[in-house]
Amino acid sequence: MAFAEDAENGATLVTVQGAHTIDFAIAVLGPWADLNALATTQYPEVQVGDLAKPQARTIPDHLLVQARGAANVAISIEVAGGRPPEAVPFRIEVTGEDGDLVPEGGAMRGFQSGKLTLSLRGELQHVDAGEVAAMSTEAANVAAMYAALRTDIVSETSTTPDFDHAAHLAKLIHDVLSSARTGLRKKAEGWPA
Numbered sequence: 001m002a003f004a005e006d007a008e009n010g011a012t013l014v015t016v017q018g019a020h021t022i023d024f025a026i027a028v029l030g031p032w033a034d035l036n037a038l039a040t041t042q043y044p045e046v047q048v049g050d051l052a053k054p055q056a057r058t059i060p061d062h063l064l065v066q067a068r069g070a071a072n073v074a075i076s077i078e079v080a081g082g083r084p085p086e087a088v089p090f091r092i093e094v095t096g097e098d099g100d101l102v103p104e105g106g107a108m109r110g111f112q113s114g115k116l117t118l119s120l121r122g123e124l125q126h127v128d129a130g131e132v133a134a135m136s137t138e139a140a141n142v143a144a145m146y147a148a149l150r151t152d153i154v155s156e157t158s159t160t161p162d163f164d165h166a167a168h169l170a171k172l173i174h175d176v177l178s179s180a181r182t183g184l185r186k187k188a189e190g191w192p193a
Helices: 014-029 137-155 163-182
Strands: 032-040 045-048 053-056 062-069 074-080 094-096 099-105 116-120 123-125
Touching: 014 062, 014 074, 014 163, 032 163, 062 163
Parallel strands: none
Antiparallel strands: 032 062, 045 053, 062 074, 094 099, 099 116, 116 123
């Protein structure tokens, strides 16, 4: 998709798949204290558009982030484009004193576009998908967010991400890209909590 190959549009592997993955890690593991990032181009030529003519890629298609959580938790994230279709699009491993927690699955455009499975200590866990269980993989995640937003409105709660959360995440992604560009470690300032 040509739109996602132009950094000026703001919808790249780093700003979409990277941001969703980082946001998920923060939701599971808590806020970050600092990070270092590396963004590279593994596939320097890409075919996009109606004519699918080869052109030079100008954006990163691979992201590595090493972060330290506020509780001194070590976090390592890799977001890679160009993987073969049979590869697992998303996998996160959380290892702690009580065992391993492994959500995995998703879709080629990121975990946010598909359904996930969850394993705890190597055993597949039943996850109640609720009212979105019968929906297609592509629709389930977005539908679940709308359902959660509906519940927040009706119940006068605030469990779904809001504009402030998005602004903090955008600041974090800006710092990820800055770290990747300069090679310098960035300390948390205005990131999601």
